[in-house]
Amino acid sequence: MTAVGAARIVSAEQGRAVAxxxxxxxxxxxxxxxxxxxxxxxxxxxxxxxxxxxxxxxxALGGADVPPSEVAEYVRLLATADPNIAQIPHSHFVYVNLLKLAGTEKQQRRYLTAVLNGARIANAQSERGGATVADIATTVTPIEAGQRFRIDGTKYYCTGSLFADILAVLARLDDPDGRTGLPPGQYVAFLPADSPGVRIVDDWNGLGQRTTGSGTVLFEGVAVERDQLVPRSAAVDAPTAYGASAQLLHAAIDTGIARGALTAATEFVREKSRPWFEAHVERAIDDPLLIQRFGELGVTVAAAESVLRTAGIAVDTAIGAPDRVADASIAVATAKILADRAANEISAAVFEVSGTRSAAAELNLSHFWRNARTHTLHDPVRWKYQHIGRTLLHGTPPPLHRVL
Structure with a gap:
């Protein structure tokens, strides 16, 4: 797949209008x-x-350089319409951020210029079989004097890989003899999605987020040059806004699902629902109990949206300010909790407020709930409560997060 060429967005306001x-x-x-x-x-x-x-x-490279809060708003807007499309570029923005934080000037020019021209980046990060999701078995191994390498491994949940021009492959350096002169640790290899030895498998079969292209990618002896490798440590082993920015976009997707579900429910009740006979009204929208429930749902969505904006500003402030990173992470954790709650509650309430007719299969209103339930599995909010509680009680900052 090749880049399509792209228009240039020059301001945050223009970005909102386009989104x-x-x-x-x-x-x-x-x-x-x-x-x-x-x-x-x-x-x-x-x-x-x-x-x-x-x-x-x-x-400096020709981009608009909009802050994370604006990107979150663009993603939220897309998610109100189609959460699948909103999730697909999540990793794209994450790995553009990695290049900005840890890439060399040459790497930034190479890959970010491609992005300006329409190239799409997808992740090849997660694995199965390790003790936890943070364990990485995929290796990048030197084969020629430390300048050429090979990548071997299998990745799962590779969102957007079917649509990508570039794959960002997370691997650990396998160089026991120190031939490369590179420090040990995790690296991200940026390579064309159609590289020899890469096989992208369309096998994602989740109950929700069905069209995200989150399948399996296999790497067998994939050749990689040294200048395609970006060390991950600069982004994840020091206080940066990298993790908070990535988590902010997840919260934006869930918040968008909540708003999209509420809009769908509102339209359905206005246009198709019949009133319950005990309400003694002619229109469903005049049922006082239904009015009460919509008020409750509206507050839930508005709260998630408000806290998302607050978290976005906190992440903006943390860029280049290590002393603000912990505050940003806590703000994003709060937004993630409220977004999770809103997305799952409102997407289920679509049927509660709309009545039996809304369960018709041809309407597919269940896609809101299935998308919410699937996407909110990404990282458990129970640990967000832990980070917030420990910060309040112990003054302990949240840990640096490697799972993005």
Whole structure:
């Protein structure tokens, strides 16, 4: 797959307008795509061509360099329309951020210029079989005087890999003799998705987020040059806004799902629901108990959106300010909890407030709940409560987070 060429977005305001316009278009067929598992190749081409995927590229390279709070708003807007499309570029923004934090000037020019021209990055990060999700078995091994390497391993949940031009592959350096002169640890290899030895398998079969392309990617003797390797330590082993930025986007996706579900429920009740006979009203929207419930749901969504904005500002403030990173992480943890709660509650309440007719399979209103339930599994909010509680009681900052 090759980059499509892209428009240039030059301001945060322009980015919001583009995201809102795309969301309106993507919403029209979102339920149908989910029902038939229609992979959004055309929509991803449109997203890349819009320039929205290049908004975090530094101004020195021609990008708008918008802050994390703005990216979160773009993602939230997309998620109100189609949470699958909103999730696909999550890793793209994460690995653009890695290049900004840890890439050499040459690497930044090479890959971020490609992003400006419409290239899409997808992750090949997660694995199975280790003691925890943080354990990485995929290796990058030197084969020629420390300048050429090979990558071997298998990755799962590789969101966006079906639509990607570039894969960001997380691997550990396997160099027991120290031939490379590189420090041991984890590296991210940036390589073309069609590199020899790469096999992308469309085998994602989750109950939700069905069209994210989150399948398996296998690497067998994939050749990589030294200048394709970016050390991960600079981003994850020191206080940076890297982890908080990534988690902020997850919260934005869930918050967007909540708003999208509430909008769908509102439209359904206005247009199709019949009142319950005991309410003694002619329209469902005049049922006082239904009005009360919608008020409760509206507060839940508004709270999640408000805290998401607050968290975004905290992450903006933490960029280049290590002393603000812990505050940003706690703010994002709070946003993640409220977004998780809102997405799961409101997407289930769609049926509660809409009545039996809303359960018809052809409407596929269940996609809101299935998407919410699936995406919120990414990292458990019970640990967010732990980080917040320990910070309050012990004054202990949250740990640096490697699972993004």
């Amino acid at each position: 809102a316009e795309l969301a309106a278009e993507f919403a029209a067929d979102a339920a149908q795509r989910d029902a038939t598992r229609g992979l959004p190749f055309a929509e991803l081409e449109q997203l890349a061509a819009s320039g929205l995927l290049a908004v975090t590229v530094p101004a």
